Amino acid sequence: MSVGIRHDDLRRRNRAMVIAAVRRAGQPSRTEIAATTGLSHSTISAISSDLIGEGILTESKPSEAGSLKRGRPQVGLSLNPEAAAVMTVVLSLNFLSVAVIDYAGQVISEEQRRLDTLTMSRDALIGECTAIVRRRLEDPDLDVRSIARIALAIQGITDTRSRAMLWSPITPHTDIAFADILEDEFGIPATMENDCNMMAIALRWRDPDRYRDDFIAILLSHGIGMGLVLKGELFTGTHSSGGEFGHMIHQPKGALCRCGRRGCVEAYAGNYAIWRNARQLGEDAEPVADVSDADMRALATAARERDGPEREAYRKAGEALGYGLGSLFALIDPAPVAMVGVSAAAFDLIEPALREAIAQTAGGQHSKSISFDTEPNELPLIREGCAMRALTFVDQEIFAPGVQARAGLVGKNVA
């Protein structure tokens, strides 16, 4: 249950804190770090001296701009790009992409590949993933030994321990323990992450002012996904990656959802649902497997041009999202929302109905003040999030290694 703090944990945690401060701030001086962490100058000096000695941090030239001050100039500390490297693997519908990223966060090498994820066999899918990773590892420019961690993201449900994909819309196969597979194959620690959670992490790094302690990232794509950060931590379910916003019930016994159930938010707001409604196929029509981005854009254009079934389809999507958000907000209170994915580009068509619906709910009490941001392209976000996820793992578990993980401290997500 609860566990005491041992003396040796102290240094470990404070080391992690210093590394985190440098990762966040970019090039902070020792003095700045002392200020943000609340530790004394002596401590910061000692820790950063260690970290520099170990090749984790480097001293960079004093920041040029502010050299009009008197006194000894500050020396910036920055992450040593060569301290380590991580790999990200993003598996989405018909698309596989991998990148190698240095310790400072720069992409060193990448590869992308189309494949037919829906029809591939289980082994073929796993094979493609290991093969693409192997090709990157065998890249002659790359020092393989420096790859400290692999983070793999997939659309769908993963388990809380970040080991396996439990279910995904991009493949009929279930329960693939990707993290274990990659670990066994390459001997590199790996984790399996949910795509929307990675989006949330990326948003936080991109715009920490807007996306700080509490916010929501919603993926408006073929399906509807969500990444949720609450009180500064990534929120996951207790068993699975959780946050299945798309499968909250909007309308009991309502429209047929891709998941086989009825009335889910997704069954009104997913691309296939918008498509189905725009084509007036009826709510019982079997969801189509995929709608191309081009088709969705055409739908949006049509909806903007005339008041017809297309516009009504987006209105319904907005209504479902609005009631869903309203129920969510009843539980967690309103927070900034980022709408990500193709249909985020059509948010102008969705927003009016969404706001009207949310105003009908308990969570929408201050519906005017709830702010939405849109980002049509989810892939770069997912990749960035994966990279930061893997890098912070290295920060914490390799460069600030502690006593062997002890009960009560394990499984805390840091967004």
Next chain:
Amino acid sequence: MSVGIRHDDLRRRNRAMVIAAVRRAGQPSRTEIAATTGLSHSTISAISSDLIGEGILTESKPSEAGSLKRGRPQVGLSLNPEAAAVMTVVLSLNFLSVAVIDYAGQVISEEQRRLDTLTMSRDALIGECTAIVRRRLEDPDLDVRSIARIALAIQGITDTRSRAMLWSPITPHTDIAFADILEDEFGIPATMENDCNMMAIALRWRDPDRYRDDFIAILLSHGIGMGLVLKGELFTGTHSSGGEFGHMIHQPKGALCRCGRRGCVEAYAGNYAIWRNARQLGEDAEPVADVSDADMRALATAARERDGPEREAYRKAGEALGYGLGSLFALIDPAPVAMVGVSAAAFDLIEPALREAIAQTAGGQHSKSISFDTEPNELPLIREGCAMRALTFVDQEIFAPGVQARAGLVGKNVA
């Protein structure tokens, strides 16, 4: 943002840990504490010696039962009842109750009082609360100086910082900063808690095996409330006490809710909703102010006797609760549920429809394994929860006082 750990925090945290271990275990020996906290025997010995010296813990006679072991017998440590005392104030519909509790958790003194909360003026309501507290404080048997904290619970929405009631069904008045009012009046630190959160805390103390890290307490009363513990911590909204399960939307544009909106879960499952449906008044009928427990029991009896509108009313309640839980479970994964309140006594009437509905949802994937427990009487639970809340505050903030609360450490709820 993130903050370093200072050397002096160490002792403070480990002290708190030892106190917590004693409060949980009852009469643990030093050896047991060392085992559960992971700290060394020397450390536990030193800390407990301090705590005994300060009068916080006492040594109790070795536990009798297990005296068949060889070796030096264990000396049990227990909380010194006289170390401090706390007061709980529970304000519910037409009822005010207060109790004084010693440091070991025993009730020393209590008082209860009926009043007409719905019609009272704001000042009268506040006045009743301060008066009843004052009467307890002036109790000649009581050493006033030892009251270290007051925890006040109310049905309704409170703010995250536990200072004020924002809205409550028991009174038309809003935004009453009860915690500040009591603090100013008596100079004793006070907090304002949500009733369902206190229920959750109490359940955890009562049955830590069933209610450990993740569980849900649902109040089935005139309104529907929820207390939620996730990953071992009380879950609250980001601004308010949150967890307004009763106001998740079950049916867009559906039945009229007491909150003025439409289609909330409560508008189908609250006592007034069951009453309204049983009387076949229609979904637009204005919610009645109160239904007596006796009337609700009569309703349940009628529903058990014949298949009529009463039974249908309970079925509708079950359906709304089921879909609501399904949506909730989509977000957080299934967890054990405790149904508390008058209508929990009619859970046999509610359960079939509830299970059927939940099986239609994403969160109900393993609906058979979701287990429900019932507890018809909410008041004792709320009182117990309040007491434990106040006592753990004393444990942590008075008997293990730290550096002045620093950013990042504040606002963590410990259930």
Next chain:
DNA sequence: AGTATTTTTTCGAGGCTCGAAAAAATAGGG
């Protein structure tokens, strides 16, 4: 009464952070 066993305390060692003072590095002024 003596031995084995278990719990608790004692004691010295090693680490960590802190505050104060010293050292280092620069800008400004005469």
Next chain:
DNA sequence: CCCTATTTTTTCGAGCCTCGAAAAAATACT
């Protein structure tokens, strides 16, 4: 060009804290 004021960084001793090992305490068994 040198000296002083200023700011950052390092150094050093002090004070705590936890730990492991050994000692002390308290009981059951033989």
